[in-house]
Amino acid sequence: MKSVWVGKEYNSVIRELKRFRKMDTHFDSGKILGSMCTRPHPVAIKAFEMFIETNLGDPALFPGVREIEERLIEAMKNLVSAPSNATGLVVSGGTEGNINAIRIAKILSKKRKIILPEGAHFSFHKVASLMNVDLKFVKLDENYCTDVNELETVIDGDTAAVVAIAGSTELGTIDDIPSISKICREKNVFLHVDAAFGGFVIPFLKDIGYRLPSFDFRLEGVCSIQIDSHKMGCSVIPMGMLLVRDKKWVNSISVESPYVSTSRQATILGTRPGASVAAAYAVIKHLGKKGYKEIVKKCMQLTKYTAKKLEEIGLELPIKPTLNVVGVKLKNPKKVYEELAKLGWRVAKLERISCIRLVIMPHVTKNAIDKFIPDLEKICKKTGEI
Numbered sequence: 001m002k003s004v005w006v007g008k009e010y011n012s013v014i015r016e017l018k019r020f021r022k023m024d025t026h027f028d029s030g031k032i033l034g035s036m037c038t039r040p041h042p043v044a045i046k047a048f049e050m051f052i053e054t055n056l057g058d059p060a061l062f063p064g065v066r067e068i069e070e071r072l073i074e075a076m077k078n079l080v081s082a083p084s085n086a087t088g089l090v091v092s093g094g095t096e097g098n099i100n101a102i103r104i105a106k107i108l109s110k111k112r113k114i115i116l117p118e119g120a121h122f123s124f125h126k127v128a129s130l131m132n133v134d135l136k137f138v139k140l141d142e143n144y145c146t147d148v149n150e151l152e153t154v155i156d157g158d159t160a161a162v163v164a165i166a167g168s169t170e171l172g173t174i175d176d177i178p179s180i181s182k183i184c185r186e187k188n189v190f191l192h193v194d195a196a197f198g199g200f201v202i203p204f205l206k207d208i209g210y211r212l213p214s215f216d217f218r219l220e221g222v223c224s225i226q227i228d229s230h231k232m233g234c235s236v237i238p239m240g241m242l243l244v245r246d247k248k249w250v251n252s253i254s255v256e257s258p259y260v261s262t263s264r265q266a267t268i269l270g271t272r273p274g275a276s277v278a279a280a281y282a283v284i285k286h287l288g289k290k291g292y293k294e295i296v297k298k299c300m301q302l303t304k305y306t307a308k309k310l311e312e313i314g315l316e317l318p319i320k321p322t323l324n325v326v327g328v329k330l331k332n333p334k335k336v337y338e339e340l341a342k343l344g345w346r347v348a349k350l351e352r353i354s355c356i357r358l359v360i361m362p363h364v365t366k367n368a369i370d371k372f373i374p375d376l377e378k379i380c381k382k383t384g385e386i
């Protein structure tokens with residue numbers, strides 16, 4: 001391969017980048033049906049560009065974006081009914097948020113056992129390898145939610161934290177967090193809610209009349225909640241927020257930060273992109289709760305349509321969709337996934353529960369679903385699924 005260090009003229013570099021970019025699947029192709037990310041809202045792209053050089057690791061240089069960060073945290077606290085003493089950490093996404101939540105729980109409790117449902121996001125395996133904690137998985141019930149009875153029996157004196165999921169990676173399910181919160185409060189155990197996906201969906205669906213379990217700080221046992229802007233927040237990658245019930249808990253994971261303009265730093269990243277924060281703020285400010293309600297309403301309408309079309313061609317759904325995520329039960333999800341990929345369709349495969357997964361994000365259109373269903377039907381007939 002020719003050396004990259006050749007010093008090419010600007011236009012030539014851009015031409016080369018365009019060739020690479022053509023190899024990517026674009027959200028507006030209509031073919032991405034399995035991603036939890038989406039094309040960022042135009043106002044996010046504009047804000048990202050405006051704040052591209054800002055670093056929240058050294059906020060005295062960038063008081064403007066620091067002020068945006070504070071306002072964004074207040075806005076997110078409002079979304080999840082956080083008490084006034086709560087705070088938020090801007091993180092790079094669900095993985096970093098989950099890591100920080102467990103760091104807090106482990107330091108506060110001085111214990112090592114983390115209880116979480118089967119199918120929890122694989123970021124918790126990173127938590128285990130980074131932090132010397134033991135993961136204890138609880139089975140799912142027939143609705144693919146944490147089995148609360150089993151959960152109650154496995155909490156013991158070594159338990160540092162319980163993790164509940166609001167919008168699971170596999171099927172978008174929401175645990176019975178009111179019951180889990182009650183148990184954790186009684187047993188005095190830290191409860192982290194992973195709402196990386198559901199955080200920007202559930203509050204808005206509830207507002208428009210969907211009956212979904214509560215997951216936020218109104219439940220007294222909830223200690224922290226992770227929510228990602230780069231998923232249903234419609235903003236740019238990388239961006240999420242960990243909301244924490246008590247400011248003091250964040251101090252417990254912070255370290256002294258000499259050389260930069262803060263005295264202590266809690267995030268895992270040192271240099272942090274102000275551009276992502278400005279982008280996430282811009283989308284919230286522009287769409288408002290009304291705009292997000294319209295987005296989730298449309299996504300859910302298309303989700304129901306998709307579920308109906310899948311059943312019409314004889315496919316089985318593991319559950320009726322809770323959020324804008326549809327699973328399809330298959331004998332050989334890997335084969336179907338590969339055949340779909342040959343036609344350019346990008347879905348997710350969930351071999352653990354023998355499904356493929358569609359995520360009906362804002363970029364997914366009815367037109368795309370109407371083209372996808374006959375392709376899927378043909379493949380499923382050919383491979384003996386139907």
Ligand code: PLP
Nearest residue numbers: 036093094095121169194196197
């Ligand atoms: N938690 C949940 C529920 C997720 O669905 C995901 C990713 O899909 C994550 C955490 C990890 O998020 P990220 O990839 O932004 O680190």
